[in-house]
Amino acid sequence: MGLVREVILGSWSLITGMGVTIRRYGRRAITTQYPRKRLEMSPGYRGHIELVRFEELGSHNCVACGTCVRFCPTHVIKVQGEKPRARAPKRATLYFIDFSHCSLCGLCVANCPTRTLKFSTEYEMAHACRWEGVVDLMQRLEESA
């Protein structure tokens, strides 16, 4: 009798399983046809870092203090700044990161005193050469304007 019971219960579970798959067969696909359509990245997505454009300044607010450079565990950030005139506050003129070594820890974003760093939503980061992982954030900021 044990065998008969096992066969009946087993058959029922098989039918239940087939019901599950046929219901999913009728549902809409959740994937996106990638090169044709693109997904909107969620706000929590971490691409490489990017300079924030402040409306009141019309530009970034990086003062080239070097906090991010010192915090970065893999030393991928390079910032240079200059004073536009004597006694004026310092402004960053160059900002490079080598994304191929970045671990996306976010210490630079969390510690930026002027909050001018954020994570971008860039996800197409495959390159043919290691040097193409170097991102010029100033150029990106200009291009995004």
Added chain:
Amino acid sequence: MWQTAVDILGPDLAAIVAGAIGLVALVQVNTLFLVWLERKVSAHIQLRLGPMEVGPHGILQTLVDGVKLLGKELITPRHVDRKLYVLAPVVVFTGVLACLVVVPFDEELQLRDLNVGVLLIFAFSAFNVLAILMGGWSANNKYSLLGAIRSVAQNVAYEIPLLLVVLNVLLWTNSMQMSTIVAAQSTLWNVFWMPVAAVIYLICATAETNRAPFDIPEAESELVAGFHTEYSGMRFAMFFLAEYSNMFIVTAVATTLFFGGWKSPPLLGFLPVPGVVWFFLKVYALIFVIIWVRWTFPRLRFDQLMNFSWKVMIPVSLIHLIVYAGIIKIIR
């Protein structure tokens, strides 16, 4: 053109040549379609879209893949048993073509209406096992050999209940001729009064065609690709063609034996649809079920597979045969 062919070859030979060409074309087109169907059904079950790029909804994807396979090099590994290795893909295809000879697509559309049609199909489907054993044995690869051994063990185990349930139908119609079996179902399909036999047949047919959940001969996670691991290019494509054509054959036989062949479904007889359309509709509906099963259930372990055959399927089909033989004896 037909007249020229008849003039040159004579009517009999011309019919055979035309039929052979037709069957080879059917095998190719059916495989192209089934691979696409399999990928689409699996994709939709997994909430994906599947092939979408080549042709509308990717319908030409398998054609392109076939062209790619045609262009691939035929790699022969060192230390293979060369004769058997080359012969196996041919043998696997021969059995497929021979089986299709007696399949009744319509009342008039059948290459040869032999009076031993069912027997011929089951005899020639054994070629499939032989070819798998040849391919697996000759390839000088442990995965191929294991796949072939498993395949033979599985096919021997599942051929018994398969033939036992087919015997029910043969007892009822008293004939092995495919057209007679279809004609005997003009009032009532066999599936309606022997449903258990139909279910057992479909389960065994799934096992016979080495499809999931009985696909241990080519279990990807254990045996790479099983018996055809070492094959490439068109030789691999031949195994692939045979695999999907075997699916077509077992479902075509199921349609003929249990689902009324080319006859219309019970209440739809008034529709002006030719029998061949009904036949293909039924076959592809059954194939859809087999694909659906594949993408629902996980693979069985080898001992589970054997236990299921010897401890469940064979006793059940034997009891079924005895009971139905008694019923048929009383009715007649």
